[in-house]
Amino acid sequence: MPPRAPFFVPRLGCLLSLAFALAGCTSLSPEKQAERNRQLDDYRAGLKALRSGDLVSARQRLDSAVLTLGGLSVGDKTAKEARNYFKEESRKNFRGEPYERAMAFYYRGLLYWMDGEPDNARACFRSAAVQDMAPEIGITEADWTLLDYLDGLATVKLRGDGKDQLKRARKSARLNPPPDYDGQANVLVFLECGTGPTKYSAGEYGEQLRFRPGSAPGSLVQFVVNGQTNKFGPYDDLTYQATTRGGRLMDHILAGKAVFKTGADSFGDAAVVSGAILAIGGQGSRGAADEIGFGLLAAGLISKAVSAATTPAADTRTWDNLPNFISFAALRLAPGPHTAQIQFQTQTGQPVTTRAVTFTVAPDRDTVLFVSDRNL
Amino acid sequence: MNVLRPLTCASIAVVALFASGCASGVRNPSGVPVTVMKADEQGFVAGTGIESQDLVAVTDKMARSILNTPEIKGFAGGPPRVVLLPVENETRFALNKDIFLTRIRTQLNSKAQGQVRFLARERMQALEDERRLKREGSVTSNTNPNVQEFKGADFFLTGKLSGLTTKTKAGTSDYILYSFQLIDPRTTDILWEDSAEVKKQGLEDAAYR
Numbered sequence: 001m002p003p004r005a006p007f008f009v010p011r012l013g014c015l016l017s018l019a020f021a022l023a024g025c026t027s028l029s030p031e032k033q034a035e036r037n038r039q040l041d042d043y044r045a046g047l048k049a050l051r052s053g054d055l056v057s058a059r060q061r062l063d064s065a066v067l068t069l070g071g072l073s074v075g076d077k078t079a080k081e082a083r084n085y086f087k088e089e090s091r092k093n094f095r096g097e098p099y100e101r102a103m104a105f106y107y108r109g110l111l112y113w114m115d116g117e118p119d120n121a122r123a124c125f126r127s128a129a130v131q132d133m134a135p136e137i138g139i140t141e142a143d144w145t146l147l148d149y150l151d152g153l154a155t156v157k158l159r160g161d162g163k164d165q166l167k168r169a170r171k172s173a174r175l176n177p178p179p180d181y182d183g184q185a186n187v188l189v190f191l192e193c194g195t196g197p198t199k200y201s202a203g204e205y206g207e208q209l210r211f212r213p214g215s216a217p218g219s220l221v222q223f224v225v226n227g228q229t230n231k232f233g234p235y236d237d238l239t240y241q242a243t244t245r246g247g248r249l250m251d252h253i254l255a256g257k258a259v260f261k262t263g264a265d266s267f268g269d270a271a272v273v274s275g276a277i278l279a280i281g282g283q284g285s286r287g288a289a290d291e292i293g294f295g296l297l298a299a300g301l302i303s304k305a306v307s308a309a310t311t312p313a314a315d316t317r318t319w320d321n322l323p324n325f326i327s328f329a330a331l332r333l334a335p336g337p338h339t340a341q342i343q344f345q346t347q348t349g350q351p352v353t354t355r356a357v358t359f360t361v362a363p364d365r366d367t368v369l370f371v372s373d374r375n376l
Numbered sequence: 377m378n379v380l381r382p383l384t385c386a387s388i389a390v391v392a393l394f395a396s397g398c399a400s401g402v403r404n405p406s407g408v409p410v411t412v413m414k415a416d417e418q419g420f421v422a423g424t425g426i427e428s429q430d431l432v433a434v435t436d437k438m439a440r441s442i443l444n445t446p447e448i449k450g451f452a453g454g455p456p457r458v459v460l461l462p463v464e465n466e467t468r469f470a471l472n473k474d475i476f477l478t479r480i481r482t483q484l485n486s487k488a489q490g491q492v493r494f495l496a497r498e499r500m501q502a503l504e505d506e507r508r509l510k511r512e513g514s515v516t517s518n519t520n521p522n523v524q525e526f527k528g529a530d531f532f533l534t535g536k537l538s539g540l541t542t543k544t545k546a547g548t549s550d551y552i553l554y555s556f557q558l559i560d561p562r563t564t565d566i567l568w569e570d571s572a573e574v575k576k577q578g579l580e581d582a583a584y585r
Binding site: 066072073079082083089108126 | 423424425464465466467468469470471473539541543544545548578579580581582583584585
């Protein structure tokens with residue numbers, strides 16, 4: 001009879017195969033990852049185009065983005081992958097956190113209003129507000145001041161009653177209370193400034209999603225047109241929106257992954273150590289203790305491999321060209337060409353950026369201006 | 377003693393540990409598929425918003441309803457002339473609103489066999505230009521171009537899309553009421569009104585909640 005190989009040799013082979021298989025779960029080709037980042041690309045490119053005045057591209061990219069958001073994610077295989085303990089959250093198709101999704105609708109709404117469609121603009125602001133609701137964590141209503149305010153203003157413009165929306169906007173106003181509606185205002189100025197929040201991961205395995213606050217040195221806007229000086233403060237703070245929600249359902253899944261990873265690792269440690277002690281104690285006699293020791297050793301190594309393959313890291317992909325503050329102003333101006341001096345100032349009134357903007361007020365519909373401290 | 381038994385136990389334990397990695401511990405982790413309620417057709421639905429099957433169901437119903445209106449059936453002096461007014465969108469879904477009236481118009485034009493005529497007011501600029509060219513003699517005309525032949529509206533057809541959104545732990549629910557009216561521009565009477573309702577609900581995948 002030929003000599004038998006040590007019984008653990010084939011098991012060790014299985015162990016290595018398993019480790020390789022699990023390691024393979026975590027990688028994704030750059031092309032596939034790019035495909036799953038498409039929504040993020042649309043967000044970034046849409047906003048960049050809007051700031052540069054390329055409204056056609058802005059519409060295209062933001063339309064693509066909000067269409068995706070309009071569909072439910074049921075059946076999204078990449079979302080299922082993200083919930084898998086052995087695949088990273090960042091493998092899922094990017095949709096963004098609620099504040100990012102809300103901003104996509106906000107920008108698309110702004111463009112609709114620019115195109116003379118205030119009802120579709122209002123629809124976008126309403127959809128943006130829905131993104132902010134999270135009944136699973138106790139958030140049953142949105143707390144964006146501007147979304148409610150613009151919803152109400154569009155309603156007033158469409159001969160409706162925007163009182164409820166104004167009331168809600170004032171209730172959620174933390175920075176500045178929005179003024180009464182002026183249904184005769186024909187120039188609508190959408191303002192934004194600063195750099196929005198960014199994401200990072202914390203925790204032992206990076207399983208906790210965290211946000212670095214954004215910043216805006218010039219959050220006050222001085223708008224001078226026809227000799228009239230108007231000052232506007234921000235209404236919504238994206239850092240506040242990103243950081244005050246209290247968590248996601250996905251955080252519980254990631255926490256579960258982290259617990260599993262720790263558990264599998266601890267079990268592996270214990271099994272490897274006790275298995276090694278038993279195996280060494282048996283001194284290769286092929287007795288019961290020897291066999292059990294090698295068995296435990298193998299099980300421990302498998303468990304360590306499983307632990308190593310578990311990926312609890314939070315998805316930190318960020319819509320990174322968002323502003324930190326958004327604001328709005330409605331003015332009455334005569335139809336025709338105008339030039340406005342726009343100055344972003346610090347809270348103490350020190351100028352940060354000053355530029356001139358030339359625009360033409362339409363005679364028969366609202367003229368919408370989008371002013372960012374990055375598109376001047 | 378069977379030395380393989382402890383090994384088997386250890387292997388089962390590790391496999392169980394491995395398999396448990398696939399469990400998330402979250403209720404309905406894959407989400408709940410969207411369900412179309414009280415609509416004529418039910419197919420694959422991507423979201424809770426306004427979709428093509430809603431458009432078809434609603435406009436079919438409206439077209440049938442308009443043709444059964446006594447004011448249309450018994451209109452004296454030939455087929456009534458109808459002008460479309462823009463639909464108001466009060467939902468949370470941005471959409472091309474005119475598509476509803478366009479489909480009602482095409483349904484009526486193709487199936488009503490001349491019981492109703494629509495006036496091409498959205499082409500007014502081109503029509504006026506053409507008439508001016510005829511009056512100036514720049515192009516030929518089979519009739520006297522100086523006679524006013526542009527017709528006025530006997531009815532206005534318009535509509536409104538109203539929505540109600542509910543978001544709870546169970547998911548998002550969107551109810552949309554599609555209402556359409558036929559208005560007499562002479563008296564402001566609403567001669568006909570009908571509506572259709574669609575309610576949809578669904579739950580996002582846990583990975584996005």
